[in-house]
Amino acid sequence: MRIDVNCFLGAYPYRRVPGTSPEALRRTMARAGIDEAWVSHLPGLFWREPMEGNAWLYETTAREPGFRPVPAVHPVLSGWEVALREAADRHAPAVRCDPLFFGLDPTGTEMRVLAAACGAAKVPLMMAVRLEDARQRHPNDQVPELPAAAVRALIRSDGAVRLVVTHADRGFIEEVHFGSTPDEAARIWWDVSWIWGPPEDHLGTVLDTVGVERFVFGTGQPLRIPEVSVAKLDLLDLPRDRREAIESGNVRHGVTS
Numbered sequence: 001m002r003i004d005v006n007c008f009l010g011a012y013p014y015r016r017v018p019g020t021s022p023e024a025l026r027r028t029m030a031r032a033g034i035d036e037a038w039v040s041h042l043p044g045l046f047w048r049e050p051m052e053g054n055a056w057l058y059e060t061t062a063r064e065p066g067f068r069p070v071p072a073v074h075p076v077l078s079g080w081e082v083a084l085r086e087a088a089d090r091h092a093p094a095v096r097c098d099p100l101f102f103g104l105d106p107t108g109t110e111m112r113v114l115a116a117a118c119g120a121a122k123v124p125l126m127m128a129v130r131l132e133d134a135r136q137r138h139p140n141d142q143v144p145e146l147p148a149a150a151v152r153a154l155i156r157s158d159g160a161v162r163l164v165v166t167h168a169d170r171g172f173i174e175e176v177h178f179g180s181t182p183d184e185a186a187r188i189w190w191d192v193s194w195i196w197g198p199p200e201d202h203l204g205t206v207l208d209t210v211g212v213e214r215f216v217f218g219t220g221q222p223l224r225i226p227e228v229s230v231a232k233l234d235l236l237d238l239p240r241d242r243r244e245a246i247e248s249g250n251v252r253h254g255v256t257s
Contacts, residue, residue: 001248004034004226005093005126006166006191006218008042009060010053014138019222022064029066032219032226035248038093040070040126042223045101050074051083058090070094070126074102075114084114088121093251094164096126099150100143106150112157119160126164127151129172129194131223148175155184162254166191166218170202177210185210189250191218197232204236207246217247 010020019028020042029037039061044053050072061067073083073095087095097114099106118125129146146165155163155176165176168190177185192215196202207215217233219226233243 001035001252002033002217003036003038003248003251004029004032004219004221004229005038005164005189005216005251006128006193006220007037007039008220008222009039009057010042010044012042012223013046014132014141017222022060022067024222025067026064028221028226032230034219034226036066036068038068038070040096041072044072045098045131049077050102051077051079054083054086068093070096073097073114074104075110075117076102076104080114081117084117084121084123088123092123094124094126098127098146100146106146107153111150111154115154115161116158119158119162122160124162124164124189125154126166129165129167129169131167131220148172148179151176151188152179152184155180155188159183162187162189164189164191164216167194167220169194170196170206173206173210177214185214188214189216189254190214191216191220192229192232192246193218193220193224195232198235203232207236207238207242212242212245213250215246216251 009022009025041053041057044050051074054071057069057071061069069092071083071087071092073080084095099111104110115125151165165188173190192203219229
């Protein structure tokens with residue numbers, strides 16, 4: 001089984017991106033051998049009220065087998081506790097809050113309160129380091145990249161919170177992992193979408209040094225080509241148990257459906 005924890009639906013404001021519809025995502029999943037997709041509402045990341053996209057996301061994923069919703073939660077806006085509770089009630093695999101996209105201090109009080117609430121609700125909190133390479137970004141896209149220090153601060157702010165961090169590269173992962181306690185590091189999952197694979201040794205290195213149990217399969221589609229993540233694992237020629245852990249085992253054992 002292959003679970004993609006990092007998928008989006010909906011239009012992107014800075015360029016035309018093909019394949020943003022549910023039907024297109026379904027086709028790319030079939031092409032890349034993906035059985036389940038954790039789906040975020042891409043336009044909502046840029047809305048003043050990101051949680052307004054959750055109703056559409058729930059409706060869409062409910063009629064698409066293999067789609068699981070990752071709703072947005074904005075801890076400054078009214079109703080965020082309700083949004084988190086609904087996500088837990090609907091067995092969402094995670095909720096997302098991208099603080100810099102939402103205009104929040106990533107280490108501020110609001111994010112710490114949200115982290116604690118997610119920990120209490122036993123719902124992982126997802127956030128992206130970036131969505132695009134800085135060289136590709138539109139001049140109006142001025143959102144900074146998430147700093148590694150913010151991830152370290154959030155994971156140590158509450159002993160029950162689990163983070164799913166996407167679009168992180170090797171340097172970012174190593175800075176957080178080796179700057180955290182073993183307990184803190186054990187509560188972070190990293191997706192593989194932004195880690196260089198062969199002929200570079202970045203992915204192979206972090207699997208050995210950080211631990212295969214810390215990584216999950218993610219593509220970032222449709223902003224990224226999903227086959228890239230598959231190819232990186234193919235080229236590493238991993239033992240079957242290590243590959244299965246990344247592709248589905250880690251999240252299946254760590255998230256209660």
